[in-house]
Amino acid sequence: MAVDEKYQAIAIGASAGGLYALSSLFEQLPAEYPLPVMVIQHRAKDQKELLEEVLQNKCKMIIKQADEKEKIKRGIIYIAPPGYHLLVEQDQTLSLSSDELESFSRPSINVLFETAAEVYREKLIGVILTGANSDGASGVVAIRKNGGLTIAQDPQEAQYPQMPQAAIDNGVDHIWTLKEIQGFLNQLFVQHRNEKD
C-alpha cells in the first residue's frame, strides 16, 4: 500500500507558542509533500495574514489562509483565518463558519479535528502542539474513534504544556518531541517517494 493511501491528510492544532513549533515542523518539508496539512493556530482577530507570511518565509510548501469552498490539495498548508472555524466537508473541500466559540476559541481545533475525522477517518493524522488551554482534547478523541492517528507534543518540551497534556489525558497514540514529529512527517514523504520510484 502506498503511503499516501495510508494517510490522506494532516490536521494540526497549536496555540500559545505555536509559531515556533509550526515553523520547526514545516521547515524541512519539501514543496511536493504528498499530503495536505490543515492548521489551527489560535491568534488575535486583527492579525490578518501575518502568520502566513512568517511561515511562508521559512517553508517550501505553499502556505495559505484557507478560503471557503476551497478544494483540499496535497502539498499545501491551509491555515484557518482568524475569527473563523475551519471545517472539512465530505467532498474534501474546506468551509468556514463564524459560529459560537468552542473551547473558548474560534477557530477551534476541536471543530477542525471532528469534521476532518468524519471525512478522512483512519487516514487522518492529528497533531496537538503547545498551548495554554485544552482545545483539541475532544478532537483527538474523534480522530481516534474514527481510526486515525493522534500525536501530542511532549509537554516537557512544549513551551506551554497544558494543551498537549489535555490531549494526552484523553488518550493519544504518540507523545513525541517536535524533532520526532518532524522525523515522522518527513519519513512519510521519503516512503512515498521511494514507492513511486
Next chain:
Amino acid sequence: MSFDASEFRKLLESIRFLYGYDFTDYSEASMKRRVAHFIRGRKINSLEELGRILLRDEDTFEEFIQEVSVTVTEMFRDPSFYKSLRDKVIKRLATYPTIKIWIAGCATGEEVYSIAILLNEYDLLERSIIYATDINQKSLQIAKEGLYPIANMKTYTENYIKAGGKKSFSEYYKAKYDSVLFNKMLRQNVVLSPHNLTADKSFNEFQLIICRNVLIYFNQNLQDKVINLFYESLCPLGFLGLGGKESLLFASRRKYFEEIVKKERIYMKTE
C-alpha cells in the same frame, strides 16, 4: 456524533417539504454540528428520532429552527470594513435623497446599530431607511430591543474606534445592570422583518446591501442564487458589502460588479 449522510439529507428534505425551510443547500459540516448540538441538548438518541419529533411537534420544530439558524455577530465587526464604508461609500450614499439599505442576515442586530451609528455621524440617518432581515425571529426580537450584554462593550468600543468612530461610544447607550440599552434614536428608521434568503424574493431597491458571514454557510449553488437576488435588489451603482472571507467567485453575475475595496469585499453594481 456522526450522521449517516443520506439520513441527514432525508431529514433536511422533509423539513423543506413540510415547513418550507430549505437547508438542503447549506454547507453540511456546520449544519451537522448545529443539529448534533440540538440533539445532545434535548437528549434525543438519533437523527431518526429527531426527524419523527420534528414532523409531529411544531413547537419543537420552532425551537429547532431558532437554534440551527442562529448566527453570532458583533458591533463594528472587522472595523476595517466600516472604515472603508466611511471612506469609500458614505459620500456616494449621501447623494441620494432617500438612502435605502438592506442588512440581510442581520442576526441579533449588532450590525444594524453599527450602520445606524455610522449614518448618524454623517447626519444621514434621518433620511435613511434600514431594512434588517433575518430568518431567525428570536434574533430579530433581540435586535428590536437593542439590549446587549455590558461585557461586550469593551470590544465594541475598541472596534468603533478602529472603525474611525468620531464620538465617545458610550454616548450611544445607557448602562442598566449588566446590560446596555442602545439609544432609540438609532432605530428610528430601522425596519426589522423576517426574510428567508433561500426562498423569498426581492422586496425593494437599495443603494447598499450588507450581507456578512451568511454566504459562507451556503453551497456554491445557493451563493449564486443569493448574489443574483442582491443584484436584482440593487439600484444601478449600488453597493454590496460581504464578509471578509466571502467573494463573488461562485456568482454568475460577478462580471456586473466592480471591486471598490477588494480586501473588505465591497462591490459596486456596474450595470
